[in-house]
Amino acid sequence: MIFLLLSILFSTGLFVIFKYFGIYKVDVLKAIFINYIVAFSMGFLLAERQIPILEIYLEPWFPGALVLGALFIAIFFVMAMTAQKNGVSVTSIAGKMSVVVPILFGIFLYNESVTFFKILGIVIALIAVYLSSVKEEKQEKNGTLLFPVLLFIGSGTIDTLLKYVQVNYVADADVSVFSGSLFGIAAIFGFVILTIRTIKKREAFGLKNVLAGIILGVPNYYSIVFLMKALQNKNIESSTLFTVNNVAIVIVSTLVGLLFFKEKFSLKNKIGVVLAILGIVLVTIA
Template sequence: MMYLLLSILFSTGLFVIFKYFGIYKVDVLKAIFVNYIVAFSMGFLLAERKIPITEIYLEPWFSGALVLGALFIVIFFVMAMTAQKNGVSVTSIAGKMSVVVPVFFGIILYNESVTFLKIAGIIIALVAVYLSSVKEEKSNKNGTLLFPILLFIGSGTIDTLLKYIQTNHVADQDISIFSGSLFGIAAFFGFLILTFKGIKKREPFGMKNIVAGIVLGVPNYFSIIFLIKALQDKNFESSVLFTVNNVGIVILSTLVGLFIFKEKFSFKNKIGVALAVLGIVLVTVA
């Protein structure tokens, strides 16, 4: 339970940091790249079992890490395109409701329990995510459904693959180096993108973006570490854990927005938070 709570806490911290990125006009792609470098370095420095970088490809989880690392970058761009084409609310809802993907595969692949309380809790949690996330945006955006669908599938795929690889290939002592490898691969793809953009338009990297990336990298590393450690807890089914984790982040992020950033919340948002608590209680009890 402690690892799950820490995962929720550090994941919420990421949303807070991204909020400040907007306030201080940080170049998100550059900060993301630096963040991956920081998280990669932490993974190897804090690893329990030391593995030479040149031998990482021999590990049973490397191919999975390669796919996940690439997905990290791809989904980042899909999120950006969804926000531009469809609006922030649609982006938030599509990303958070993707929890249904790992929940579904948890039941199918790992024969996890299916009870009335559990299904009711998950449905209530999904409704809560929608109501908590939807904002009264004054926007004329009529974007395609392609990007929200890709974001939904991609985000859910990342969580599902993370659970599968952790269950079948990652030893307890390799969690840190596995996570570090994920970020290292993501950093490599990020470097390629930045290089391509630099060829088209040269501009200084900026100390502000480096500092922002360092600040982001530490909680990002721990959010993955604690999520993987929580997934190892035999007392939690993955369908329950992903639901509680996702909805917990929604609740905490909402409270942070309300009390720290003084954001305005509609009646729908308040109902959503109340339903989120109910959904977590039902899923946990089930």
């Protein structure tokens, strides 16, 4: 349970850092690239079992890391496009509601338990995610449904694939180096994109973006590592874990936004937080 709590804590930390990115006008793509390099380096420096970098392609989990690394970058761009075309509120809801994908896979792929209270808790949790995430935006956007759908599927696929690779291919001692590897692969894709962008528009990288990336990299690395360690716990089903993890992040992030960033807290948001707590209690009891 301690790993789940740490994952929630560090994931919420990412929310806070991204808030400050907006305040200080950080180039998010550049910071994300540096963040992946930092997380990659930590993965190999803190690994329990040392594996030569040039030999990681021989590991059974490497294909999974390759796909996840590519998805990390792809979903980053889908999130950006969703925010531009459909608004921040839709982006937040689509990303967080994607928890239903790993929940369903956990039930059908791993034959996890299905009880009345568990299903009720999950349904309440999903309603809570929506109510907690919805914001009153000044400008109404009428974008295509393509990007929200892609974000929903992509985010859910990342969680589902992470669980699948962890269960079938990643040994307990390899969690750190596996996490570092998928971040390293994401960094390679990010480097290619940055190179193409630089060719089109030459501009300085900026010390501010480097520092922002370093600050982001540490909690990003630990959010993945602690989530994977939590998934190793045989006493917690993945459908329960993903529900508690995602919904708890929504609650804490919403409260942080209210207390530290003076965000508007509507009646819907208040109801969402109350329902989120109820959903977590029901799923945990079940």
